[in-house]
Amino acid sequence: xxxxxxxxxIAALLAGTAGPIAAKRDKAAQPAPSQGTSAxxxxxxxxxxxxxxxxPTVIRNATIFDGEGGRIDKGVVFLNEGRIVAxxxxxxxxxxxxxxxxxxxxxxxxxxxxxxxxxxxxxxxxVDALSDGNEMTSPVTPHVWAEHSIWPQDPGFGRxxxxxxxxxxxxxxGSGNLFGGRSVTVKNVPARTQQGMKFPGAPYGxxxxxxxxxxxxxxxxxxxxxxxxxxxAVDRQTWIKAREYQKKRAAGKDQTRDLxxxxxxxxxxxxxxxxxxxxxxxxxANVIDMSKEFGYRITAFHHAVESYKIADLLRENGICSAxxxxxxxxxxxxxxxxxxxxxxxxxxxxxxxxxxxxxxxxQRLNQEAAKALGAGRRMGINISDEAAWTWLAxxxxxxxxxxxxxxxLKVGKMADVVLWNGNPxxxxxxxxxxxxxxxxxYDSSNPKLKPVTDFELGQIGAGDVK
Amino acid sequence: xxxxxxxxxxxxxxxxxxxxxIVSRLRSKRTALAILAAVTSTPALAQSIAITGATLAIGDxxxxxxxxxxxxxAGKVVAVGAGVAVPAGAKAIDAGGKWVTPxxxxxxxxxxxxxxxxxxxxxxxxATKSPFSAAIDVAPAINPFANPIAISRxxxxxxxxxxxxxxxxxxxGQGAVVDLGADMNPITKARxxxxxxxxxxxxxxxxxxxxxxxLTFRMMLREAxxxxxxxxxxxxxSRDALLNRVDxxxxxxVVTGAMPLMVHVExxxxxxxxxxxxxxxxxxxxxxxxxxxxxxxxxQIVAAKVPVITAGLEDLPSSFEKLAATQSNVGRMVKAGxxxxxGLLTGDDALQLRAATQQAGNMVALTKVPGATGLSWGQALxxxxxxxxxxxxxxDRFGSLKAGKAGDVVMWDGDPxxxxxxxxxVWIDGVQQPLExxxxxxxxxxxxxxxxxxxxxxxx
Numbered sequence: 001x002x003x004x005x006x007x008x009x010i011a012a013l014l015a016g017t018a019g020p021i022a023a024k025r026d027k028a029a030q031p032a033p034s035q036g037t038s039a040x041x042x043x044x045x046x047x048x049x050x051x052x053x054x055x056p057t058v059i060r061n062a063t064i065f066d067g068e069g070g071r072i073d074k075g076v077v078f079l080n081e082g083r084i085v086a087x088x089x090x091x092x093x094x095x096x097x098x099x100x101x102x103x104x105x106x107x108x109x110x111x112x113x114x115x116x117x118x119x120x121x122x123x124x125x126x127v128d129a130l131s132d133g134n135e136m137t138s139p140v141t142p143h144v145w146a147e148h149s150i151w152p153q154d155p156g157f158g159r160x161x162x163x164x165x166x167x168x169x170x171x172x173x174g175s176g177n178l179f180g181g182r183s184v185t186v187k188n189v190p191a192r193t194q195q196g197m198k199f200p201g202a203p204y205g206x207x208x209x210x211x212x213x214x215x216x217x218x219x220x221x222x223x224x225x226x227x228x229x230x231x232x233a234v235d236r237q238t239w240i241k242a243r244e245y246q247k248k249r250a251a252g253k254d255q256t257r258d259l260x261x262x263x264x265x266x267x268x269x270x271x272x273x274x275x276x277x278x279x280x281x282x283x284x285a286n287v288i289d290m291s292k293e294f295g296y297r298i299t300a301f302h303h304a305v306e307s308y309k310i311a312d313l314l315r316e317n318g319i320c321s322a323x324x325x326x327x328x329x330x331x332x333x334x335x336x337x338x339x340x341x342x343x344x345x346x347x348x349x350x351x352x353x354x355x356x357x358x359x360x361x362x363q364r365l366n367q368e369a370a371k372a373l374g375a376g377r378r379m380g381i382n383i384s385d386e387a388a389w390t391w392l393a394x395x396x397x398x399x400x401x402x403x404x405x406x407x408x409l410k411v412g413k414m415a416d417v418v419l420w421n422g423n424p425x426x427x428x429x430x431x432x433x434x435x436x437x438x439x440x441x442y443d444s445s446n447p448k449l450k451p452v453t454d455f456e457l458g459q460i461g462a463g464d465v466k
Numbered sequence: 467x468x469x470x471x472x473x474x475x476x477x478x479x480x481x482x483x484x485x486x487x488i489v490s491r492l493r494s495k496r497t498a499l500a501i502l503a504a505v506t507s508t509p510a511l512a513q514s515i516a517i518t519g520a521t522l523a524i525g526d527x528x529x530x531x532x533x534x535x536x537x538x539x540a541g542k543v544v545a546v547g548a549g550v551a552v553p554a555g556a557k558a559i560d561a562g563g564k565w566v567t568p569x570x571x572x573x574x575x576x577x578x579x580x581x582x583x584x585x586x587x588x589x590x591x592x593a594t595k596s597p598f599s600a601a602i603d604v605a606p607a608i609n610p611f612a613n614p615i616a617i618s619r620x621x622x623x624x625x626x627x628x629x630x631x632x633x634x635x636x637x638x639g640q641g642a643v644v645d646l647g648a649d650m651n652p653i654t655k656a657r658x659x660x661x662x663x664x665x666x667x668x669x670x671x672x673x674x675x676x677x678x679x680x681l682t683f684r685m686m687l688r689e690a691x692x693x694x695x696x697x698x699x700x701x702x703x704s705r706d707a708l709l710n711r712v713d714x715x716x717x718x719x720v721v722t723g724a725m726p727l728m729v730h731v732e733x734x735x736x737x738x739x740x741x742x743x744x745x746x747x748x749x750x751x752x753x754x755x756x757x758x759x760x761x762x763x764x765x766q767i768v769a770a771k772v773p774v775i776t777a778g779l780e781d782l783p784s785s786f787e788k789l790a791a792t793q794s795n796v797g798r799m800v801k802a803g804x805x806x807x808x809g810l811l812t813g814d815d816a817l818q819l820r821a822a823t824q825q826a827g828n829m830v831a832l833t834k835v836p837g838a839t840g841l842s843w844g845q846a847l848x849x850x851x852x853x854x855x856x857x858x859x860x861x862d863r864f865g866s867l868k869a870g871k872a873g874d875v876v877m878w879d880g881d882p883x884x885x886x887x888x889x890x891x892v893w894i895d896g897v898q899q900p901l902e903x904x905x906x907x908x909x910x911x912x913x914x915x916x917x918x919x920x921x922x923x924x925x926x
Binding site for chain 1: 581582583584585613614617734759762779780781782783784785786788789790791792793794812814817818820823824827828830831832834835836837838879880883884885886887888905908909912913915916
């Protein structure tokens, strides 16, 4: 056994002794259940995030994309106490004695929202020890929660902030399973714990997957599902059980708590949003019918490389598509990916989102959107820059159930704001400053205003401009 | 590199394919005929052309000039610059101020080696059960009709370095340089280099440690020397032999320096190890691929006169051999005097050659980020045009718009390093290329998603 192996063994032994004690303590700290054995604790892993200190800030003379399709030239944004206090044209009144940044030649947008990330659950460095995104021991794992895999020290969070202007992201389990587990939405702030990042009040998501991944993973193990029809069959059997569980729960009947069923029952009651990995148009149509069969809503199809083929169906059913700018062809179900997917969905009046699913792509979602925007314009779909910014702002916010709090620059909303040093659809543009809830969390001109994770601290290049 | 691909695989974007494809059985006669027609009817023969009024970038590191002219005859560039006269008989094309550049060169790819990387039957990148390694030559596996070639060509990529993937040895085999023209002759240079893994992936291939990698490398090259001294008496079949006769023979030009050796390493310490191999094998003609931590040892790389092909945007410690990753890597190395090219070192290597312009554009963006080191626009373009051509020893043949070079030219509808831009015309060896591909056909079919009187299948 090498040194690393021995260390792991010791760690495992320690964990074995500490585990039950810790669990007991937690249990004692919880309020006593108020009703029968099926009673669920309300929010057992609550957010501890509090906005960091900010100061009243005004940016003026900038071009503003408000995230809902609006544009203001020579605009003014006023942030105070974590909120957007005022936004408007050059005549917008602002108090006299506060910090004012000149935004001439610069652009202001709401913070970028990535609806599909695995930061923290597939952290850098990408070693097995940090590979925590897929519980591939059963195709049905709605009982696992992505937040319990998140490593807050993943350096990817800071890169997404500094290079991508990402202020909010949804962390999902992977797509090896049909029911992958609960996702969680976090603010892109460094913290010692995942609780310190959790977006207060954001609804949970349920990650589901159709297509090649589940059937390949379990087919290889000689188990169901090994086909697409097997995928749907296992899905449907699971929904039947979930409906039974949900009915009993709603009626206040006693039943043994089942973490997976709790999640699915919440989906059936509309409290948890379905985030469904799916590539092919025909499969999305099958999944839509399944949702009607069992009475739940699909909030968004993720990856959705063939959404352009059924954009009308997606519009009619009010389902968003979270898509890449130009990924295609890496596997069979991605073969028909085209650069015009996003603009075609947008043009059809369906909800279009640009997502990353990647620790590098999340640093350049603005450029991924630019690829789609350019491709759309070339085929005659004339989408304005400000309309295209909805793909990174209000549309993902809606699909994550946080559009009342963030996702656009409206008075009263969270002051999640990026000041870009040029038009953000240009390759030559980078974030200059990023505010989260009114706190300046990144400033390109201040080397100290850039997070350095524990993992990188003391390593070569720590604190370097990345 | 494949290690990282595998790690990413189940996040969502899984690539490995399993089920047996029945595509070949279903392929209709009509499709086969259409393919034949495409081969025989396109492209048009090379003719003399003169592109005038261009915002012209040469690709040699210089900045763009206004109102430039490029003249191409017999498949080659014959004159370039402002104020160049249009020769009689040449077809004049007024660029009207549009950008014109040399064709983009991918400094590292696996294009043509896979149609769908996750579908095993279409994937010729690696041979996990072959008795051969260094002798493997990718050239016959390159499929000029692979859709990723057409898609890349449409995005202005005209040439690419194509490397095999190591499977059973640290040596992966011999890579090629290809053009992406719509014809059946993709090879610019076969057996253009030998490819070897010497970092984390190399340690894995060599039995589990970097020490074993270095020893394996030395011993294999010595066997190649033995083969070269007395080919007839080299016994590649004995149990002690590390190389069979074919692989030993393939490494002879590597030892003699007749064939470049592209070494994949990422960390600063591995780079120094590689450079020190010349103490025992002084003729090695090294090319560094990867070199995410190259900035830390840039002076040593300059002193060794070794070109680097890197990913450019890699800024995460995605592995322990990339702890010092930074987007300033390219800028810092160029500033130190290293010849740097960019390529697909971090995945999507069979598909996304069009990322080259994004990589280059981001190097320009860094010039406006305080504390970062980027590249001027002209320098950035050089990393995806003349620099990779020079790294492969083919700088005299293509990669820049200079008299005597291949007539690989792209005219763009905007600044080529902007993601909203795209080519409006592409020439390879002076032959104008089709800009349609499977993706543009899908786009056109589904411009409106609803079906008309007849199913979509009848719209083509």
